[in-house]
Amino acid sequence: MAETMGHSATATRNTSVAIGFCLLAIAPQIFEFIWSIGTIFGWGTGRGPLQVVAGHTMALATSLQSFVLILSALPGAILGYLFSWPPGPTVKSTLSSDALLALIYSYPIFAVAILTLFMTIRSAQDYVGGIVLMALALFALWAGSDLQGMRGFSFGAGTAPRMFGGLLVALSAGIALTGLMTQGAAFAHYSWRGPLFVMAAILFFALAIRPLGVVVTAFVSFMIAATGSHETRWLEAAIVGACLTLGCAILFPYVLGLPMPMFPRFLIQ
Structure with missing residues (x-):
């Protein structure tokens, strides 16, 4: 019975962490939606709330196929990141900014959330902290995806964001793996x-x-x-x-x- 209760508690904690990662995956879209409400009162310019919801919903749907193709050829995707990822000008011409956000940022975090359900988290602080840092790095890669020097070995304004973003992804993945393989502290109390x-x-x-x-x-x-x-x-x-x-x-x-x-x-x- 003790083992069953322990397994249930672990599953519950993993479910809560996975739900948190899902919210993290759509945090930029939620922020833009909240920001767009101000346009109703004339407090800003840009898309309205309905346009934001429609744009991101369409982007999440259209970029899903591309993300599945990347997962099916993960080694090639890793090499592609080193030499031509995030997408260069040719690919960006066919993908909107919303679709790139879903492809570069949202779907990788969704994938981590799904994998979290089947993992044993030994150090919650290390694992969650590593994933949050990874999300920050992916968001930075998306934000700089339209800068020059973000493709291959070309140099430009996007060279440094690509290098530092890729380095942060690797380091944060190492921190998250530490949380899976070594015993550590549980979540500390945090005042929001x-x-x-x-x-x-x-x-x-x-x-x-x-x-x-x-x-x-x-x-x-x-x-x-x-x-x-x-x-x-x-x-x-x-x-x-x-x-x-x-x-x-x-x-x-x-x-x-x-x-x-x-x-x-x-x-x-």
Whole structure:
């Protein structure tokens, strides 16, 4: 019975990790969808939410066949990465940016998520950390896939991203393998409140700076970030936020000469 319960607990942990990897695989698409909501209110330019969903859904479907072909010829894909991967200009002309994101980033992470279900994870921190680093490297390879020097031995703006991205993929794979072969620590407790509110503050600043201006946006962003700590003293936070807002109001338009609106658009009009 003990062995059965132990196996069940391991399977449960693996399932949770695999679900987390699946969310990681579509994290860029989710972020773009959230960002596109701002276009409804005129806070940015680009595709709307429906266009983002349709584009990525079509890309995930159309690039699946290419990814299956790569898996069926994995040794050739590895050699192809060294000499002509990510796809060069000829291939990029037939694939959209969304399809390349699915092919280079999403489907490899999905494949890792599926394999995770059948593996025994001995060191969760090493394994998950290695996969997250691998995802970061793959995303960097996709982001630089349209730069020159990303094909063969040609040199250009994309040479360094390709080299460092490939090196990070190899190192992160080694870290993940360490988590499978050697006994290590389990997951440590991690508080999401601080990073969550800091990211929310950054997103609010990016979306609200044009319609609301520097004064309102800087102060509200600081207060949102201050919410990430249980030890925040709101009177002191408001004073510090006001001082930082004054500094931003002087720094951006006058010292740096950036054409940033100072006050909300509806007050100026």
